[in-house]
Amino acid sequence: MTSRGTQVRVASPVPARPPLSVDTLAAMQKLMGRYPRPRSALLPMLYLVQAEHGFVSREGMKEVGKLLGLSAAEIAAVATFYTMFKRRPCGTWLLSVCTNVSCDLAGGTKIYRRLKEALGAETEETTADGLFTVEEVECLGACDGAPVLQVNYENYEHVTEDLALSLIESLRAGNVPQPTRGERPKESNAVSRRLSSVEAKP
Amino acid sequence: MVNVTIDDRAITVPEGTLVIRAAEQLGLYVPRFCDHPYLAPLGACRQCLVEIEGQRKPLTSCTTTVTEGMVVKTQFTSDIAAGAQKGVLELLLINHPLDCPVCDKGGECPLQDQVLAYGPGGSRYREPKRRYVKPVPVSPLVYLDRERCVLCARCTRFASEISGDPFIELFERGALEQVAIFEDQPYESSFSGNVIQICPVGALTDAEFRFKARPFDMTSTPSVCNLCSSGCSLTIQQRRGQIVRVLARDNPDVNEVWTCDKGRFGHAYVQRPERVVEPMIKKEGSFVPVSWAEAVRLIAGRIQTVKANGESAAVLAGARLPDEDAYAVSRFARTILGTNNVDHRLRRGSAEEDAVLPQLMHAEPVEYETLERAKLVVVAGLDPREESPILFLRLRKAALKHRVPIVELQPRRTALARFGARSIRCAPGTEADVLLAAATRLGERGGVDASAVKAHHPSVSALLERCGADADHVYALADLLQRAGSDAVFLAGERLSTSPGALAACWNLAAGLGAKFARVSRRPGAAAAVWTGLHPKLLPGGRLVDNDRERLEVEAAWQTSVPAQPGLDGRSILDGASRGAIGLLYLVAIDPAFDAPDSSLGARALDTSDFIVAHDLLLTESSRRADVLLPAVAVPERAGTFTDWEIRPQTFSPAVGAPGLAEPDWQILSMIAAELGVAFPRSLEDIRREIRSLVRPQGTRTPVLVPDVSIPKSTEHYPFMLLTYPLLLDDGTMMLGANDLMRTADDVFVELNAKDAERIGVEPGESVRVSSQHGAIEAPLRVLRDLPNGSVFIPTNQRGTRVQSLLDSTDAMTFVRVDPADAGRRG
């Protein structure tokens, strides 16, 4: 199995992004109103930046800072603490392979290595076609399904090396396979928006 | 009080005391990195672990408060504590570089000390150390070396907790946690140097001091800052006669352990080659060095001639003189020159100022600590962060830690508003209206004796309309004042004196409430200038020249007569000089040709004066026009006293030697007196004794008359009212040579609100032309959200512009027009 056209871009510079859309800003205002103190909306707002820009862009962090009355440094201090906020453009499909002990016992590490080899991508790096980002992650809280592979945070459990490879082929061909539970994963930007909980009640 | 035992020694300490502090009181030093007495307890570095009886684990002494009967064992008596500390030390060292020999902190580094005292001989850590690019500048003044950082978070906590400039933060997490700034946004703070001082290791270093000296090669002298009126205690460190570093010195009453960047980094002027180092006499248009004897003889002769001819003499002295010099100048003017023509201001005085200033001595002093206990602080006509940075920090602490409400009254919102101070904004020059409206409202509710307002003024609604302040805000102020009563504190900026009626209205409101009042000036010698009588109507101790009883007291002390007629104020002296009516103009540490609110007047006055004597450190616009130029010593080169805005006197002694033949101002005056054979103090001690006997608080406070002000209206041609005051880092001569510091100064700008900017048709960043009847300047526009309509702010004396050229010091207010710069050029 080959991975045509997918090569690593090593330490690509973080690209600039345009100002946030009116839509996103409105969603941010809504989130800020949801909490007794607007700063509580910071993590959700960073998800919205990621939803629009594909990662937490410097422009987005500055805008969030303005809205919350915080310095850009204060925003970045928070953004860099959490692993789900990506520092550079993330692929359409984020592949997260758990290699913690229960998964490792079931072959998680081998799957991770195999995927990286197949995609030629370094950790936190994205394939040149912008389709995939592969990462090694900590326990995903689904050890009964070890080894676990997440695609945009949807679980594919009891995967094998072959299954993992055919999964990326399907994704590349535009077919999104059914995960172990729940819906088929959406593209990463849509997922980030959902993670902001902006659509939740109340 | 709580009784505890530490290392078998009993001590009684107040409830809430931290174990680490209680131990300090016993002289037991528990090692620490993150702990800092002025920062909230954190407990992160874990270096201060001690054993506490009954506890399963060792506890951090920096976060544990004492409880009755607690038995503590530190590393001196407990193997558990010693072992825990050793363990933490080993972990702190695994990633620490071994570059002590080239580290600025070497020799004063607690980590180094710790290792020396308890550390292992070698490291068991064999893996590669964490590597970072280093050093990285986080501002023009501060360098960061992340490899040396122990992640104690003192710097980031200082920035967010103390100064409120959170531009330096902890990024990332775990072993990658690191101090950082946001991309290319520098750590911009007027207080940035403090993070260097509190960094326990060499992670944050001083851009200027780097590699200059080792701590053990330097001699330290305690000193007091002479760059503003905050009164910071400093330590000046010199090596081979050169000042290499200035540190803040712990003084809980004043600056705690902080100082601003100006005080820390603004000392280069002292040791510049440009310093005037010998007496000089103007001969055929250029200066010729002479001996002190010759210079003094010349001046004495001139004084005799002027007196014999009945010509008038006048003295202008800068408000940056130490108390002793200010006093000597005041006495010199009265007893040697025989004149009351003496002032520290270059502008007009006013009846209200004349009425309030002598009473300031009667007021119960306001201290830094008072602010933390106040029920309300009203800040009027003062931008503390720019004009008295340490006062700003204390106000911030009062507001955030002690929940003291703060109301600022200014045309321009200041940094106070960033931590919740309420802002009442009014048009420049209309502060009196706001204060009178609040006082009237308060009077209507019986909150203050209405007679204390002492003003004939229009109705509240008319006042509010005139000043444009938000009525709700003014009523809220009245409510707060009513609640606070005599626990309110008023901080009146010196600028209030130039806003018609404002100083009087503020004074009366405070007096009526029995509240505390302090006048805060920007210059370090402003309080001394008033107390010692660098003022045409005031003698030392706030005594009035034209009050016979008071004048007699001074005459008795000086054993000579003093003219009973009030003299000329600064503006009148310059006016007189420009008409050739002053036979001898004596300048001490002042630069009227540059600083006078009407700069052409200053230059004209000097150019027309017959004879000018100047004491100065440097050649200035004014001192280069002198006939006799005398070299004065700088503050770090001498002993003296500064009285800060609180009226707290603090003495200092010389830290470095003076260059050439320079002498303290008082000494120069004493030499002239000796030449003339007139009695005059001969030593610093003499002067101090006289000050002690003459300058004492006396009398009671009474309301003063608020002038019936009719505020001029803007015209169609000059529709904007101008507000101007200097920012912390201006283009003053004292900033000479402080190049890194000046890189952090703001560029010049003109500030309008968005509506006005739009009306004129300029975008932020574009250049505008501001013109008045007297002159014009150009600078880029900034938009400040809630500057009142029709107001424009331009910082005074910012590098590249001279706002003075727009002003005329006889006008109460300056009206200007603002146009796009290119339009100005076209037509």
Place this chain on the structure above:
Amino acid sequence: MTEQTPVVTGRFGAESSDTYDGYTRTGGYEGLRAALEMSPDQIIDMVKAAGLRGRGGAGFPTGVKWGFIPRERKPTYLVCNADEGEPGTFKDRELMERDPHQLIEGIAIASYAIEAAQAYIYCRGEFAFAGRQLERAIAEAYDQGILGKRVAGSDYSLDVILHRGAGAYICGEETALLESLEGKRGQPRLRPPFPATNGLYDQPTVVNNVETLSTVPHIIKNGADWFKQWGTEKSPGTKMFCVSGDVERPGNYEGPLGMPVREVIDGFAGGVKGGKKLKAFTPGGSSTPLLTAAHLDAGMDFESIAAAGSLLGTGAIIVLAEDACMVRATYRFMKFYEHESCGKCTPCREGCFWLSQVLHRIENGSGRSEDMKLLTDVSNNIFGRSFCAFGDGAVSPVLSSVKYFADEYTEHIAKKGCPFER
């Protein structure tokens, strides 16, 4: 095969148990209705009487915690800790995916008991599906008048706000969670003061685990004595055990507290995979010291596991079979702690970093004879000296594996490599 005792897992497998209709059809929200008839104090007394202990790992009595909330300071907050990240633990995720209403009911009862008008669910970000299930169930609950103004027709109002984390294990620690919920870096806070008096926004706050709160409706509905029919005197009730690793049937199983480990592994999870021998297991997630085959008869309750030298933690049993490499497993655990350490305190930040490197070296053939002492020393320098309990958890696998499997380390060092095939 051992029978389970389904209480919180009672609806697992039932049709549409994750919907409002499915939930109410099987007795859902009856506990809430009963609670709303009671006074807050009566509820707290009942939960105290039931002896329910927190399921988040520390086992603190839930009723006692609620009782700490001062009545006079408002607002108070309830925060549901749904950040489940402890390696080996996957019970909260399944509870949220399969029975989200049960959690909402528990939250409503707890909030009513502490007079909170707002509750937050801090849900681990990576739990996308669980998050959506909650989001949907919350919306249903609002539509059905269970949440919002006039909860279930009473005078009591409650908003439940779903808040997703963003990838940081430490945010499961309750004070770090509160920091994170306030939009800050998830670093733990100094204690005292405790969240009960100074929690979210400095107001009185209760933080409870998903499983804890999911248990509450059953206690209110059936009474304290009913709950106490299971478990031991000090650890009453049932609990979910998450079994994973080298077992035949990994999964969540619910049984009475105090049941022997052996029964959980063999009876529930079908025993060690492929009939191999058990080498080691964690009784409560990776932060609890490893135990060995010698401990299989210990009861799965707080006291018995403590007596065996470990902690019940989250009840997450990771089983390692005879052919698993303990050094590799320990290294892999340590890598987790290195990655997840928040960085605030020296021992944990530097110590985990160091331990992880040493373990990696040993596993990869560069071990030195002094390494075992080094591992123990460094671990002891973290244990009991770090800022929060993360540090103690982090060194548990190291100290316990060195204690029980020293020979494996020695073998790695002597052979300059890993002797295991797997």
